[in-house]
Amino acid sequence: MQIRFKQEQLQKEDIDSKMRLLIDPDNVFWGLIDREKMDNQAEEKISVLGEKFKSNLDQSMRDFRSKVDVNSVYINPTDRCNANCPYCYIPARMRRSGKHLGTDELTYILKKIDNYFKGSSKKLKFKPMVIYHGSEPLLVKDLIFSSIEKFSKKFNFGVQTNAILLEKKDVKFLKSQKVSVGISLDSLDKKVNDYTRRSQEGNNYDKAIRVLEWFKGYEGLSVITTLTKYNLKGLPKLVEFMHSKRVGCFLLNPVRITRNSVLRLKPKDKELTKAFLGAIKKAVEISKKSKHRIIIGNFSNIILGIVAPSARRLMCDISPCGGARCFFAITANGDMVPCGEFISLEEFYAGNIFKDSIKKALYSKQFKKIRSRIVEKIEECDVCNYRNICGAPCPAESYSANKDLNVKSPYCEFYKEIIKYAFKLIAEDKIKYLFRKEAFKNVKYEYYLKAG
Amino acid sequence: MKKCTTKKTGTKAKKASAISYRMKCKRTANGLSHYVPAEKKTLV
Numbered sequence: 001m002q003i004r005f006k007q008e009q010l011q012k013e014d015i016d017s018k019m020r021l022l023i024d025p026d027n028v029f030w031g032l033i034d035r036e037k038m039d040n041q042a043e044e045k046i047s048v049l050g051e052k053f054k055s056n057l058d059q060s061m062r063d064f065r066s067k068v069d070v071n072s073v074y075i076n077p078t079d080r081c082n083a084n085c086p087y088c089y090i091p092a093r094m095r096r097s098g099k100h101l102g103t104d105e106l107t108y109i110l111k112k113i114d115n116y117f118k119g120s121s122k123k124l125k126f127k128p129m130v131i132y133h134g135s136e137p138l139l140v141k142d143l144i145f146s147s148i149e150k151f152s153k154k155f156n157f158g159v160q161t162n163a164i165l166l167e168k169k170d171v172k173f174l175k176s177q178k179v180s181v182g183i184s185l186d187s188l189d190k191k192v193n194d195y196t197r198r199s200q201e202g203n204n205y206d207k208a209i210r211v212l213e214w215f216k217g218y219e220g221l222s223v224i225t226t227l228t229k230y231n232l233k234g235l236p237k238l239v240e241f242m243h244s245k246r247v248g249c250f251l252l253n254p255v256r257i258t259r260n261s262v263l264r265l266k267p268k269d270k271e272l273t274k275a276f277l278g279a280i281k282k283a284v285e286i287s288k289k290s291k292h293r294i295i296i297g298n299f300s301n302i303i304l305g306i307v308a309p310s311a312r313r314l315m316c317d318i319s320p321c322g323g324a325r326c327f328f329a330i331t332a333n334g335d336m337v338p339c340g341e342f343i344s345l346e347e348f349y350a351g352n353i354f355k356d357s358i359k360k361a362l363y364s365k366q367f368k369k370i371r372s373r374i375v376e377k378i379e380e381c382d383v384c385n386y387r388n389i390c391g392a393p394c395p396a397e398s399y400s401a402n403k404d405l406n407v408k409s410p411y412c413e414f415y416k417e418i419i420k421y422a423f424k425l426i427a428e429d430k431i432k433y434l435f436r437k438e439a440f441k442n443v444k445y446e447y448y449l450k451a452g
Numbered sequence: 453m454k455k456c457t458t459k460k461t462g463t464k465a466k467k468a469s470a471i472s473y474r475m476k477c478k479r480t481a482n483g484l485s486h487y488v489p490a491e492k493k494t495l496v
Binding site: 029030031032033034037039042043045046049050053057304307308311426427443444445446447448449450451452 | 468469470471472473474475476477
């Protein structure tokens, strides 16, 4: 798909009373000016630099946004779940009575994925990733663990779990296999956590806390906290806690409104922004003093969107997003969907892995439709200076609420504020505290201007 | 294109009247929706 850039001059925007931003919204070239320094030539210097690198940056952004570059597949080995979180994007009937994959079925899927990558013209520089996702994949623990052993030379594996069924020996196995593990914890307040992360036993909190101790210091662990109006209050303490458990990556994800009933959990933009930035400030404060960094992955990814756009890792804040482009998901029934978030939207199903080829799904009209959802098609985003930093997530959210993909994010104001804050941290040279320590040892710059 | 240079990030950017830069870092691992793989020397 050809993405047409506007070819405008640099846009000017005051981040606050002291700082002015110059930005090319198409390729995210940016410059920050300290207005108090009264350097009359600063704007000119930045404009000249932007002009010099424009063609390269345009091309790099075009390539990054238009590539179909699948490197990961999410598999739901079961459609069922032992929890009942009110914000889950998987329909309740599926979680209650969906099917499990059998051993032969999972082997068939993994072989088919392996053959797809072997036959692909684009050779990956690393092993493709298979992530067992949910519903709750550990309901079929034996099935997925044996597949991890069997296919360890073919894939890097990940497991996203609510941790309820994790036992100490499982943690040992996952570490030994270098499996990436994501677990969920919404609050340090047990009542709050077990309200949004419900299970029949009501012990989700206790299980998650116990598992965090078992994983302490494991580099492959990430923790997701889903931000709702119920858990904003304790975020700085939660950041401290995650740091004390040496969690490698911590994600603070605003709840996705992929079903109307979830709307009641949505925090107000202002309150969400305040709480989120409070958590970021705490993370910077801790990381400054400690030899271990606490990385808020989704915020660091926003910063990457500014300082190194094509190095972004999480693919939700790119337009088009990573769904149906960098990854796709497979349900336990074998249906191929652009991303797990689309599981309740059957109109985006693109064939079944047991009958259809992966290539056919990738070039189906359903997947193409997701790839054609770009910020330039959204009226408000088309004129926003930050359109290629936030990427207007998420298409599943837009479609669920409006039956239209081309609608801005329900968190638009939140994104604007956190991007402004990201620019402030860049100006204050604090972003090094938001990335892994070793990451900055040999950073190369395409260009670097520091005036005055 | 100008050959890329290596700089340390310890400079006090807040004292500058203007700043602009672009880092050259490639994704060294998979781009995912909400997941971070293990054992990779990546920024995030």
